[in-house]
Amino acid sequence: MNNGIFITIEGGEGSGKTTLIERLAHTMQQRGQIAVTTREPGGIPIAEQIRSVILDRSHTGMDARTEALLYAAARRQHLVEKVAPALQAGQIVICDRFVDSSLAYQGYARELGMEEVWSINRFAIGDWMPQLTVYLDIDPSVGLNRISRASEREVNRLDLESLAFHKRVREGYRELLKRYPERIVRVDAEGTPEQVFADVLAVVDARFKGFFANDTN
Secondary structure, three states: OOOOEEEEEEEOOOOOHHHHHHHHHHHHHHOOOOEEEEEOOOOOHHHHHHHHHHHOOOOOOOOHHHHHHHHHHHHHHHHHHHHHHHHHOOOEEEEEOOHHHHHHHHHHHOOOOHHHHHHHHHHHHOOOOOOEEEEEEOOHHHHHHHHHHOOOOOOOHHHHOOHHHHHHHHHHHHHHHHHOOOOEEEEEOOOOHHHHHHHHHHHHHHHOOOOOOOOOO
C-alpha cells in the first residue's frame, strides 16, 4: 500500500529542477517529514548505468525507440528499488522527472506517439503514478542559455539537440497539461529561483493541505 506522497518535477532543459528539488526537500525535512529526492533516469546503480548510455554525447545515432525502451527499463528498476519502498514506508518522494518526460520527449518530440510510449511505460510502472506533477515551464532558448552559462553542469546528448526539438518538447508538455489537469500544475520557471520556489511550495501546500500542518519554521 502507498502511504506516502509522490511528487514529480518536470520541465525542459535548464528549467531549474535540481535546485528546486533540493530546496523543497529541505523544507519538508524542516517540517518533520522524511523526504527522499531522486532522479530519472538514475537514482540507483542499475538505472544510473542506463542513464550513462542514454545521455552519452557519443551516442547521437541512438534510435528513438531504443531510447524510449531504455528510459522505461531504468524507470522500472528505479521504481521497484527506491521509489515504491519509500512510498510504502510513508515517506515523501520528490523525483526529478518520471513518465511525463518520456511522453514529452520520446512520444511527442521524437514523434513516436504519446499513446505508444505510454503503453511501454504502463508496463514498466503498473499503477504507480505521482499524486502531483509540477511542470516548470520555460522558453527553451532561455533554458539552453542557462545551461551554457552553468560551468558546473556537464552537457549531455539531449542538450545537443536543436532548438526546434526543445520547442517540440515544450509543446509536448503543454499537451500533457491539457490531458491531465488534475495532476499536472504549470509553474512559470523564468522568474528568480526564490519566486519559482515560492510558487511551487504554494502548489504543494494547496494540493496536500493538512498533511504539512506540523510546520516548525
